[in-house]
Amino acid sequence: MGLLRSYIVKTTQLLWEFIKQFKWRYIIGMIVLLITSFISSMIPKITGYVTDSINDRMPASVTNKYLLMLVAATVAVFVLRFTWRYFLVGSNRYLECYLREKLFAHMQTLPASFYDNNKTGDLIAYAINDIQAIRRVFGFGFTSILDGVVVNTISIMIMVRTISPMLTLMALAPAPIIVLVIYFLRKKIRERFGMVQKAFAEMSGKVQESISGIRVIKAFAQEEEEVEDFLKYNQVRVDTQMSLTRVSAVLGPVTQLTFGISTVLFIIYGGGLVAKGVISLGDYVAFSSYIMVIMGPIVSIGRIIDVWQRGIASIQRLDRIFCQSSEKDAENALATVSLFGLNRQVEDSQPVEKLRGHIVIRDLTFAYPGTDKIVLHDINLEIKEGETLGILGRTGSGKTTLVNLLLRLYEVEDGHIFIGGRDINHIPLKVLRENIGYVPQDNFLFSTTIKDNIQFFKPIYSDSQIEDAAKMAGIYDEIISFPEGFNTVVGERGVTLSGGQKQRISIARAIIKDPSILILDDSLSAVDTKTEQRILENLKNVLKGRTGIVISHRVSVVRYCDHIIFLDEGRIIERGTHEELMRLRGAYYNLYTSQIEQAEDNLLLQARG
Amino acid sequence: MEYRMDNEYVLRRPKKALFIRLLGYFKPYLPLLALNILFAFLINGAALIKPYIIKHVIDNYLALKIYAPDVFMRMGLLYLAVVLAGCALTYSQTYILTYIGQKIMYDMRKQLFTHIQNMSMKFFDRNSSGRILTRVTNDVEALNEIFSGVLVNSVKDIIMILGIIATMFALDASLALISMGSIPLIVLVTFIYRKAARKNFLRMKMLIGRINGFLAENISGMKLVRIFHREKEKLQEFQKLDKEYFDTSLREVILNSLGRPIIEVINTLIIAVMIWYASGRITGGHLEIGVLYAFITYIRQFFAPINEIAEFYTSIQSALISAERIFDVLDTRELSEDMKTGKHVERIRGEIEFKNVWFAYDDENWVLKDVSFKIEPGETVAFVGATGSGKSTIISLMARFYDIQKGKILIDGVDIREYNLKDLRRQIAVVMQDVFLFSGDIKSNIRLRNSSITDEDIMRAAKLVCADRFIESLPNKYDEEVKERGCTFSAGQRQLISFARAVAFDPAVFVLDEATANIDTETEMAIQQAMANISGGRTTIIIAHRLSTIRNADKIIVIDKGRIKEIGTHDELIKKGGLYRQLYEKQLVYQCIA
Incomplete structure (x- = not known):
């Protein structure tokens, strides 16, 4: 006993x-x-x-x-x-x-x-x-x-x-x-x-x-x-x-x-x-x-x-x-929620401080807790404020892990990751996450209204803020074409959205917070080439004045980034701009040639039709 | 998973028709059913005799203070015999009823599953797999109540009620009349209570379903909630839902604490009235006290059968909803495929001809427009075109997954609609883009359930497609377990297994819907080699993105937006200077950069 x-x-x-x-x-x-x-x-x-x-x-x-x-x-x-x-x-x-x-x-x-x-x-x-x-x-x-x-x-x-x-x-x-x-x-x-x-x-x-x-x-x-x-x-x-x-x-x-x-x-x-x-x-x-x-x-x-x-x-x-x-x-x-629906609503209304979008990663090596397989080796990286970094690599190369660490979903030791000049472990989690706009890989939406998915269950945004976010994400026209507009319910019990539409709602959800850092985690894998191009076009607007991190296994998505790193088995094997990497004729180049030809075929055929 | 709230669902078919159709499923089990009803009579008889035995003992011996130990012993043993008989009968009855219910569910599932297997692809395009699954599993299960109990039990219950009434009148008419006074009251209370309880029960089930759904969604989306810092809002949303559940749950407690106990109070009141009326007659010597004892027992026995009948009325409603859904599937005949009739053919030569074929999945938007071409036996033909141009559709039509609206498809000069569907499909093996593996092992994935394919055939096929190398390197080789959807294998390995599957079936026509770009170079080389190994003597059709892989095809068909643009060999098409040449040059440029 x-x-x-x-x-x-x-x-x-x-x-x-x-x-x-x-x-x-x-x-x-x-x-x-x-x-x-x-x-x-x-x-x-x-x-x-x-x-x-x-x-x-x-x-x-x-x-x-x-x-x-x-x-x-x-x-x-x-x-x-x-x-x-x-x-x-x-x-x-x-x-x-x-x-x-x-x-x-x-x-x-x-x-x-x-x-x-x-x-x-x-x-x-x-x-x-x-x-x-x-x-x-x-x-x-x-x-x-x-x-x-x-x-x-x-x-x-x-x-x-x-x-x-x-x-x-x-x-x-x-x-x-x-x-x-x-x-x-x-x-x-x-x-x-x-x-x-x-x-x-x-x-x-x-x-x-x-x-x-x-x-x-x-x-x-x-x-x-x-x-x-x-x-x-x-x-x-x-x-x-x-x-x-x-x-x-x-x-x-x-x-x-x-x-x-x-x-x-x-x-x-x-x-x-x-x-x-x-x-x-x-x-x-x-x-x-x-x-x-x-x-x-x-x-x-x-x-x-x-x-x-x-x-x-x-x-x-x-x-x-x-x-x-x-x-x-x-x-x-x-802490402010008491059970049994008797909500002691103490609204924490003070504004969250702004972080500057300057990211430095120094000698970062990481293995998931409870495992000894190292998924990131010796990562050294700097992203200046307002710049966009493209991360390229195959499934399992460590791209998503890197993002998980930036969001502090897993802990790293002090002295490896700095944002806005501060060690990530010394930034309150709330501040950190409020300042990062995150667009996930799987375009996960909750089965509720589009509006609720954009404001994400916290009704603190005005209708015009929501509309602006939708416009910036390039989904506004499609939303208002639904009979219920922003009140359309998505998911099993509502409208079925295409991968591209979910994608753009996810983007709207991330940018309504007006974050200084925007992360797109391989989020374009579910959309076809044409939609991808349209979203990329939009992203240029969205990323203006923000630090961006764009992850993909497709070259076409990252080619216009200021910097590109190529991850393979947790190591950065190539880095530079698109032009530099093409000249290098390495992994990036190979991936580019094999992927781009197929895409171009399709574009050509579609253009001719 | 789908959740439903039965009281919002409106039946489209007449209740009576649904019910009668359900009764039809009892047909093979009528003898068993008859036996059961006989048992019901006997069980009821036993239940009625028991109080009578005690009445007999009281009136003839105890009230008169006559000491007769041998009589008490005899009566005791008689009572024991009745109890034992009742136990044996009850056990057999439960067993047989469960058996009937299970057998009927077995039959229904067999009928449904067979029906669904023979549906055309259109059916699967229109219905989500979740919905189809629910029909075969949960909806059939929901009918169990009707088949294995409620129906027969309510017959038993009616017999019981009538039996009690008859016995009462036989014992004493005026007391029986007083007892009758309680019946309407008990019936009324029971029905009201049952209805409310059932409604509440369904609501609770619905709410549990919603809690389940909420948790499923929020656990999957937990990472997002955390990143966006909405834990509090989500918790409050959950509390609202949980509160709703709590209210319903508390109502259940209240209903349960009122329903059955009220019957108890009613019974006691009636019994008091009866005793008050009877006491005078007993004192006057006009009534024996044992009769009173028997009546009290009988009055208490009223409730159970009435309760069960009320249960039957309320449960049938939700069973009929499931029944309607099942019949809806069984009645979609227009989408079913006829696998039995049609011209039998041992082996086709592999000549395929499309003659002015028009096709739309939805009868509206034409996917193929006036497509004509001819493939000679043994030829290797490649289809080239953009995503969505109709390449894959052409392949689906060859295996008659869909029927065309206009034109003709001929195989060996015969309209494919004249062939036996099974024979036709056995001749055409398709390796699809999205490979599907079944759980089992590698062997079972290659031979499927075709027992005529031996282990040697499997190994030969694997060797032919160059899959043998990776299979041999697995710990259990060909017996290596394949988990759900083959998730433990890489995309390339899955592709190779499905390749071997196609080869093992030794088809006359071999179709390869080219794999996506995600396959590594090594696997791609293997697949190239495999193509060369197997195309000899068969009609081979390739859908390709990379033009270099199809250069040597006997015929290249360029398709765009559902129309055929060019047909010819590689050299002819290059000479012609059309769409194909443009595509080819574009790709060449990239290769030159390399």
């Missing part, structure tokens, strides 16, 4: 904080729950009194009194149970959302390397499935235990004291076996359910692949064979489900049997007691109700253990994330 606790320290701490904050809800809830359990364990006894009063031919007024008690108790249990459920179970819904927001906030502060090592799908599963599993521990798990313990203790006490100890013992005899059987059944069910899910996922994968590869399948006329293969996966889906059902279908009958056996013992033995006058008929009736009441919690012990185990596993998983240390700047950015 000690070992376990050390694993889950951070999450437990969060849970405690939450419980402390909501302690009154929990305390009231628990008190009400105790009262409810107490009253509900009285109900069978009252039923017994009713029975006896009728059977012993007591006056109607006595029967009516017990009947009223019965109705009153039922109504009270109804109201009280609602109350504790609202307090206890409701709080756990709070807990679920609270944990999820905490988790998301925490994920936002984690360094880029965290996302290199974790799959998106897994992270989503943490935020949804694992958090729900934890909620169930506190909701179902916790309340069932509390309720079950109280109800069963009181019921057994009443049974032993007022009815018959022997009868009680007999009724409870099958319970331990039942608990064990159900526990093992559940374990098996969980295993087999995992197999069902796996079979379903594999079948989905199969379908997905045969749709993606449909052209190959059709080209080689493999349709029938493909169907044959799919049917195997389809059959596995059926087989795994049936194997699950073989086990899971036992659960219901086992429960029935539990109640059944208790009732049988009760008929055989209890009947004798009534007939001999040891207990009354009312006791007999009350007893049969108590069996039902007691067996409920016993049957669900298996489920509680199940929920508990899953919850612990989930807490451990979450803790792995919560234990990752955050980056300070992001933590600060989130």
Whole structure:
């Protein structure tokens, strides 16, 4: 247990904080729950009194009194149970959302390397499935235990004291076996359910692949064979489900049997007691109700253990994330946000200081954290304010890494990178990033309006600023040609944009900040030659008065830059202007000749048409 | 992934028709279904007998204080037998029902998948792969509820309700009448509760979907958010979504804490009324107390079946939506390809002729305009043209991936529409620009699922295309695992594997849609060599950017904006001084700089 606790320290701490904050809800809830359990364990006894009063031919007024008690108790249990459920179970819904927001906030502060090592799908599963599993521990798990313990203790006490100890013992005899059987059944069910899910996922994968590869399948006329293969996966889906059902279908009958056996013992033995006058008929009736009441919690012990185990596993998983240390700047950015939508909006409105776009890189060698493969060797570089640097190289040559370091997505030691004369590590991250306009490689847009994508979720720009940015990026005309203009939603649930259009919106997003440094990270790879030319034309305007860094594996994109460096396996192998590099007849030259001829063919053909 | 909110979806087809069509899938399993309904009668019978046994014990022995241990033993064992029978029947019923449901889903998936496999390329152009995937997987799964339970169970439930009512009247008519008073109330509350719960449940599912989508998008875009310093705004956006989810989630707690417990209160009230009414008659000796006991048990048994029926009504709505989507796919017949009929052909000679072919993907914008040419068997022909000029389209048409609107395509002098599609495509192997590899190993990617291609054939093909060198250098050689889409291999290696695949199928016509510029020189040399190795005796068609690679072709066809501009050999076209010559000279200039 000690070992376990050390694993889950951070999450437990969060849970405690939450419980402390909501302690009154929990305390009231628990008190009400105790009262409810107490009253509900009285109900069978009252039923017994009713029975006896009728059977012993007591006056109607006595029967009516017990009947009223019965109705009153039922109504009270109804109201009280609602109350504790609202307090206890409701709080756990709070807990679920609270944990999820905490988790998301925490994920936002984690360094880029965290996302290199974790799959998106897994992270989503943490935020949804694992958090729900934890909620169930506190909701179902916790309340069932509390309720079950109280109800069963009181019921057994009443049974032993007022009815018959022997009868009680007999009724409870099958319970331990039942608990064990159900526990093992559940374990098996969980295993087999995992197999069902796996079979379903594999079948989905199969379908997905045969749709993606449909052209190959059709080209080689493999349709029938493909169907044959799919049917195997389809059959596995059926087989795994049936194997699950073989086990899971036992659960219901086992429960029935539990109640059944208790009732049988009760008929055989209890009947004798009534007939001999040891207990009354009312006791007999009350007893049969108590069996039902007691067996409920016993049957669900298996489920509680199940929920508990899953919850612990989930807490451990979450803790792995919560234990990752955050980056300070992001933590600060989130410091003003309190959870549960109660935003203490302290607007940090003071303007961010301007950086000068003079970049110096000195003897920079870099390997990604946790790896020993050096991706940048001895980089020395200077970009003067207002100049544009072109970086050329194949995939994996280190181009993007260089940009990641300039944005300080990964840490370097002091004394290697200087911007505006200051060591990059001494510039507040906020200042650094506000001053760099970044256009990413993959043209990632969020599925929201174009306007929101340009202002990027912070409504601090006027409409005319947004329009200007769009104009400068050369996308304005296309945006206003959409029926909804800047309010057009992009992505899955909206308009599908071409690579070139996304590209230019990304550029608008970068330049609306009026940055002193603009970085284009291989962002033109997705567009055709014609669009590329148009964007390059625009860029000349955009880059006026700014320092620019343009990364590409295409020569045509970087040829007009003031300086060009050619990266290969993390080293600068050539540097100079286009003309200088052409004269050099090295790597740059070779790439140029092989790429340009193809482009020129296309241009020529298009021009002739 | 797609998310949907069922209460916003409007069915286009009549509900009844959809439902009846779904019922049709039960047909092969009617005997099993009948057996199940028989079981349902028996299970219900067992449930009704149990309270009656106790009633019997109470009235005949306990109320009269008669001590009869052997009777108690007999009754106890009888009760046990009934319970055991009920357990066995319930188990069998669950098992059979699951089996029927699974079998029907199997059948439906088979039908859907086969149908989709036989769709023409147009279908795949029009429907995203995500949507098609959802039809085969999740939409079929959504019908499970209907097939494996709800339908049969509701029959069982109706029998149960009728059984309870009948038993009650048999025991005591006036008490039965009082009990009946609770039915409308229970039905009403149950239906209202179920409907609200279902609606809330769907809303919760939708919101979880949105949270899922939000997280997926934001984790992918996390780098951008960080660079642009928008962590706070994004967190607040997430909180808004999470709050919406919380409200719905809390409503679930409230609904659950009201629905079932209210039924409990109603039951108790009715029972109190009944006891109050019955106590006088019992005192007067007109009614036995055991009857009262049985009635109390029966009243409590009303809720479960009514609840299940209500569940059925609400769940059928969302099942019908999935059903409609599935039938929409199954009913798109006009895009399906006929793989069965048509002229069978063992091997074609490889003569290809386009006669005044006009083609548009969308029936509007002509991609090919009046294209005519003829390729003789065994010839090597090159197509030259800009991106989007229609080169790749011509190749798609040869393998009849699309049907043309005007003109004729003849292979060996026969209209390609007369051939059996399967035979035709087996004769034409295309190596595409964007190579697709399946997960599996190298062998399975070369032979696909054609078992007539032996391991020796595979190795021979790999050798022929110069892929053997890199394959032999892999740890597991030909059994090396290929992961999803072949991501562990370089573009060039993927190209070579797909090359070997085409060769292994030994086609009469070989088409090479030239690889992009990203392939390194070494691979390119290998591909050049491979081309020379395999073109002997086959009709070979090359699409090329780099003119130097096609100089030796028997025929060069220059195409521009969907029209054929020039046809001839390299020398003829150079002499002619047209578009080809211009292109060639332009490239020559660059080579001269070198």
